[in-house]
Amino acid sequence: MEVNGIQIDHQTDRREINLVWLKRDIRTQDHLPLQFAERNSLPYLIVFLLEPSIISYPDTSLRHLQFQYHSILQINKKIGKYGLEIVIMHAEAIEAFSFIHSQYQIRNVFSYQESGIGLTYQRDKKLSAFFRKAGIQWHQSQRDGIVRGIRDRAGWDEAWYRTMEAPLVVNTFSKREPLPFSNPFPVPDELRLQLVQYPSGFQPAGEDFAFRYLGSFVQERGKNYTRHISKPLESRTSCGRISPYLSWGNISVKQAYQFVKNASKTSSFPGSLQNFLTRLKWRCHFIQKFEVDCTYENQCINAGYELLEHPSKPELIEAWKQGSTGFPLVDACMRCLEATGWINFRMRAMLVSFLCHHLYQDWREGSYHLARLFLDYEPGIHFPQFQMQAGVTGINTVRIYNPVKQSQDHDPKGIFIKTWLPELQDIPEQFIHEPYAMTAMERQLYGLSENSAYPPPIVDVEAAGRYARDKIWGHRKNAWVIKENKRILAIHTRRGEMDPQS
Numbered sequence: 001m002e003v004n005g006i007q008i009d010h011q012t013d014r015r016e017i018n019l020v021w022l023k024r025d026i027r028t029q030d031h032l033p034l035q036f037a038e039r040n041s042l043p044y045l046i047v048f049l050l051e052p053s054i055i056s057y058p059d060t061s062l063r064h065l066q067f068q069y070h071s072i073l074q075i076n077k078k079i080g081k082y083g084l085e086i087v088i089m090h091a092e093a094i095e096a097f098s099f100i101h102s103q104y105q106i107r108n109v110f111s112y113q114e115s116g117i118g119l120t121y122q123r124d125k126k127l128s129a130f131f132r133k134a135g136i137q138w139h140q141s142q143r144d145g146i147v148r149g150i151r152d153r154a155g156w157d158e159a160w161y162r163t164m165e166a167p168l169v170v171n172t173f174s175k176r177e178p179l180p181f182s183n184p185f186p187v188p189d190e191l192r193l194q195l196v197q198y199p200s201g202f203q204p205a206g207e208d209f210a211f212r213y214l215g216s217f218v219q220e221r222g223k224n225y226t227r228h229i230s231k232p233l234e235s236r237t238s239c240g241r242i243s244p245y246l247s248w249g250n251i252s253v254k255q256a257y258q259f260v261k262n263a264s265k266t267s268s269f270p271g272s273l274q275n276f277l278t279r280l281k282w283r284c285h286f287i288q289k290f291e292v293d294c295t296y297e298n299q300c301i302n303a304g305y306e307l308l309e310h311p312s313k314p315e316l317i318e319a320w321k322q323g324s325t326g327f328p329l330v331d332a333c334m335r336c337l338e339a340t341g342w343i344n345f346r347m348r349a350m351l352v353s354f355l356c357h358h359l360y361q362d363w364r365e366g367s368y369h370l371a372r373l374f375l376d377y378e379p380g381i382h383f384p385q386f387q388m389q390a391g392v393t394g395i396n397t398v399r400i401y402n403p404v405k406q407s408q409d410h411d412p413k414g415i416f417i418k419t420w421l422p423e424l425q426d427i428p429e430q431f432i433h434e435p436y437a438m439t440a441m442e443r444q445l446y447g448l449s450e451n452s453a454y455p456p457p458i459v460d461v462e463a464a465g466r467y468a469r470d471k472i473w474g475h476r477k478n479a480w481v482i483k484e485n486k487r488i489l490a491i492h493t494r495r496g497e498m499d500p501q502s
């Protein structure tokens with residue numbers, strides 16, 4: 001057989017092996033698949049796949065791949081002394097596994113379940129059939145208390161807490177002879193050159209850093225967690241900042257939960273730590289929705305909202321993406337995201353609200369863009385949250401965040417704004433939230449030219465907010481929306497409870 005120009009011929013007398021397939025679980029501790037492989041008598045290979053169809057999909061960006069790559073390098077340094085290495089294969093899953101199976105007889109594949117987008121769901125279905133045909137057992141462990149195949153949330157919370165309180169898996173590795181394996185699908189040079197770079201604005205990758213962030217959070221940074229959570233500047237130090245580590249699995253939710261819970265017993269700010277623990281559960285609550293229905297990625301979960309038309313205005317969408325809407329806080333958030341890959345929850349919600357309410361654009365016009373910018377992109381949170389903030393779920397209160405009010409409330413002196421919008425450096429504090437409100441004389445007074453580099457606002461924020469509010473709330477009375485609400489509440493919420501919002 002030939003796959004991608006590579007001849008795959010089954011070797012005779014193939015040696016039996018097991019395989020650990022790493023996905024969003026790039027770590028060495030609290031790792032069930034690695035433990036299964038280590039405890040089994042057969043030798044094993046560890047693989048990570050850069051699947052061309054997935055890495056070129058519009059939700060993926062170079063920063064995600066760089067984070068994965070550097071996390072892997074860190075692990076390879078640790079496990080190399082045991083004769084182990086994570087092999088990165090640049091191939092579709094079926095190609096990679098077919099090749100390995102032609103060289104060795106794979107007995108078991110150990111991985112975590114993936115609550116992924118439609119593309120990975122379809123890939124897993126095909127792969128499952130391939131494994132069955134080839135006599136390979138695929139053991140998929142449950143990830144972070146997300147349950148596969150449930151129809152409602154009865155007993156979900158209790159089961160989640162039981163999972164979080166259970167002992168961590170303590171992984172050990174025994175020294176072994178490295179398995180000879182020549183990878184026919186190495187990372188192409190052009191891509192590798194990009195992967196080895198790591199922009200200094202991003203949080204450093206790898207499990208050691210996950211624990212460093214957690215450590216400084218429980219010791220000091222978390223003191224003002226609750227007070228500063230909505231502030232774009234202060235939240236950068238007072239929030240946990242472990243989201244990229246959770247999303248790429250440098251740390252499991254259980255590891256984070258137990259670490260912070262233990263610290264809270266002796267902490268001088270246990271309330272903040274308790275709030276953090278609650279959010280870990282929210283994380284899994286949202287991913288559970290996506291596990292049950294991954295069409296959240298590109299269809300309104302409340303099908304009744306597909307009836308609400310949003311005439312596309314590409315120039316407005318572009319201004320939003322470029323951070324040139326004329327609303328300083330919106331633009332500062334977008335440019336900060338571009339440079340660092342992170343902003344806090346409230347500002348994420350405001351960006352979506354601005355796109356979907358003030359610009360009145362379909363949520364799908366921006367969901368992949370933010371996915372690519374978020375270093376912590378996790379589809380199971382991202383798409384349900386995006387739809388919730390866009391007001392198309394029918395079951396959540398619609399929040400329309402006025403960007404000027406958010407700016408006055410959460411960045412009153414404009415320090416965050418000025419950090420990311422150098423062109424507003426000289427604007428005095430009283431105008432920083434609405435530079436367009438300055439008169440010609442005031443502009444002259446502060447030495448700003450009439451044709452300042454900063455653009456005028458692209459919408460009338462008050463009128464646009466009113467328009468969106470009327471449209472969205474009006475549509476909630478639609479019979480289809482109401483019918484869909486009942487279905488969503490029965491499947492995705494616990495006893496009809498509302499979803500959590502910060």
Ligand SMILES: Cc1cc2nc3c(=O)[nH]c(=O)nc-3n(C[C@H](O)[C@H](O)[C@H](O)COP(=O)(O)OP(=O)(O)OC[C@H]3O[C@@H](n4cnc5c(N)ncnc54)[C@H](O)[C@@H]3O)c2cc1C
Nearest residue numbers: 239240241242243279280283345348349376377378382385
């Ligand atoms: C439109 C939109 C898209 C989002 N997309 C993502 C995403 O792709 N990946 C992602 O990790 N988070 C996403 N979030 C949720 C939230 O903004 C981030 O989890 C949080 O800002 C991460 O920072 P932190 O680790 O400092 O969080 P902390 O406040 O320290 O919270 C600890 C952990 O709890 C979880 N968490 C916190 N808030 C929420 C929340 N509201 N919903 C679900 N889980 C939460 C995260 O795992 C987080 O790391 C999104 C929010 C919105 C509004």
